[in-house]
Amino acid sequence: MHFELDDKYLEVRAQARAFADAIEDIAAEADEMSEVHPGVLGALRDSGLSGLMVPAEYGGRFERVDPLAICLAREAIMATSAHADSLFALQGIGSFAITLAGSEEQRRRWLPGVGTAEHLAALALTEPATGSDLKSLATTVTPHAQGLLLNGEKSFISNAGAAALYLALAREGDDFTLLLVPADLPGIEISPTPVIIAPHVLGEMKFSDVQLPTDARLGKPGRGFDLVLATLAVFRVSVAGAAVGLAQAALDEALRHTNTREQFGRPLARLGPVAQMLADCATEIEMARLLTYRAAWKAIDEPASNLHYSSMAKLAASEMAGRVVDRCVQVMGRFGLIRDSKIERLYRQARPMRIYEGASEVLRQSIARKLNESAPGKPLSDD
Numbered sequence: 474m475h476f477e478l479d480d481k482y483l484e485v486r487a488q489a490r491a492f493a494d495a496i497e498d499i500a501a502e503a504d505e506m507s508e509v510h511p512g513v514l515g516a517l518r519d520s521g522l523s524g525l526m527v528p529a530e531y532g533g534r535f536e537r538v539d540p541l542a543i544c545l546a547r548e549a550i551m552a553t554s555a556h557a558d559s560l561f562a563l564q565g566i567g568s569f570a571i572t573l574a575g576s577e578e579q580r581r582r583w584l585p586g587v588g589t590a591e592h593l594a595a596l597a598l599t600e601p602a603t604g605s606d607l608k609s610l611a612t613t614v615t616p617h618a619q620g621l622l623l624n625g626e627k628s629f630i631s632n633a634g635a636a637a638l639y640l641a642l643a644r645e646g647d648d649f650t651l652l653l654v655p656a657d658l659p660g661i662e663i664s665p666t667p668v669i670i671a672p673h674v675l676g677e678m679k680f681s682d683v684q685l686p687t688d689a690r691l692g693k694p695g696r697g698f699d700l701v702l703a704t705l706a707v708f709r710v711s712v713a714g715a716a717v718g719l720a721q722a723a724l725d726e727a728l729r730h731t732n733t734r735e736q737f738g739r740p741l742a743r744l745g746p747v748a749q750m751l752a753d754c755a756t757e758i759e760m761a762r763l764l765t766y767r768a769a770w771k772a773i774d775e776p777a778s779n780l781h782y783s784s785m786a787k788l789a790a791s792e793m794a795g796r797v798v799d800r801c802v803q804v805m806g807r808f809g810l811i812r813d814s815k816i817e818r819l820y821r822q823a824r825p826m827r828i829y830e831g832a833s834e835v836l837r838q839s840i841a842r843k844l845n846e847s848a849p850g851k852p853l854s855d856d
Contacts, residue, residue, distance in 0.1 A: 482542060485545050489520075489546040489547075489549035490549045492516060493553035495516050495519075496512065496557055499512045501813060503556035503557065509593070513554065517560055521534075522550075522561060523587065523588055523589060527584040531588060533588050540707050540708070540772040540773055540776065541773060544710060545714065546714075547711045547718065548714040548721075550715075550718065552721055553722070555719075560593070560632075562712075563631055564587050564593070566704060567595040567632065567636065570651055570692075571691065579653060579688075583638055586637070592637040593632050594636055596630075597633075597654075598701065599630070600625070607642065608698075612624065612626065613625055613643055614650055614685075615645075620685055620686040621686070622685075623660075623680045623685055624680055627641065628666070628678075629666050629675050633663050633676025636656055637657075638653060639656060641680070642698075645694055648697070650690050650696070651691045651696075653689050658685070659684075660682050660684070661683055662678070670825065673825075702780070705780065709784065709786075710772055710783035712826065713768065713769075713786035716791045717765055719823055720758050720797040724754045724758060726816045727804050728742065731747055731805070750800045754800055757797060758793065758797060761794075765790055788840070799820070801819075
């Protein structure tokens with residue numbers, strides 16, 4: 474692996490930064506909303522970035538979905554707006570299983586619209602009583618005279634109420650199946666999720682005898698977990714990219730403040746304890762960035778076999794973001810506590826990153842399992 478980005482990746486990063494610049498003036502407003510901000514959505518459509526989420530055959534940017542390109546885009550977008558980052562990321566998270574296992578008809582119906590952000594996508598996994606332990610979920614899909622019937626509840630679903638399509642995981646007999654569920658079907662009820670510490674487009678979903686055709690199944694019956702894991706293998710590492718972007722934005726705010734505010738006859742940034750905290754922030758960000766890029770690079774060709782690297786990157790970067798933004802608030806003193814300031818927004822946005830798409834404790838458990846499967850003294854990678 475070399476340590477310079479190819480031109481195609483530099484172009485993606487520049488495009489993502491241009492999108493972030495275009496929404497700078499509305500970012501704070503959007504980040505406090507629990508429904509889609511029309512200005513941010515319009516700018517996302519204009520940017521063409523959602524084309525990264527589908528293959529070129531269906532209108533996408535590259536021949537296949539590229540985890541490193543998505544990481545770079547999320548790093549740039551999250552530095553400006555968590556709302557925009559979520560809208561962008563969910564286009565892939567909520568549609569990738571269609572790319573992998575959908576019929577040609579399903580791909581042609583849905584993926585071009587996902588790639589232009591005309592169709593918003595969502596992945597419906599968690600339930601009121603089920604979080605990390607997905608195998609205990611209670612939503613069911615059963616055979617019906619006209620096809621399939623979907624019943625159950627989903628909770629804290631990103632893009633619920635805004636999405637045009639949902640990929641819903643349901644129990645089918647003793648196994649689990651992933652289903653493509655158009656949002657306009659009868660029997661789907663959406664209600665608001667309680668507003669969380671960093672507002673987000675979330676909703677509660679109830680499926681009541683939702684009728685689906687048999688080809689609503691993605692892949693073979695009972696193989697839904699394979700598709701969920703395949704989605705995580707490609708997109709979990711992009712959470713790390715977003716965490717790096719958030720941490721960098723926090724450090725930039727702290728540097729701006731500490732270089733323009735004087736105490737004890739000199740800029741804050743030149744005071745020993747403050748300078749040390751800023752140095753620690755910069756060092757940790759760069760460490761996480763390198764691990765994230767490496768994990769994303771490894772996921773390009775073999776995402777499933779390198780899921781443990783994506784897990785390490787997500788764990789390291791999300792935990793790092795929490796430490797960095799906390800230090801940045803500290804060096805800014807009372808100015809870091811002002812409600813609706815950028816640093817305060819970043820402080821709140823950092824906390825959920827250690828929970829969604831793999832809580833830190835669950836990731837540590839899976840990484841340790843992989844370590845224990847390896848031969849003693851053998852590194853997790855031979856490259």
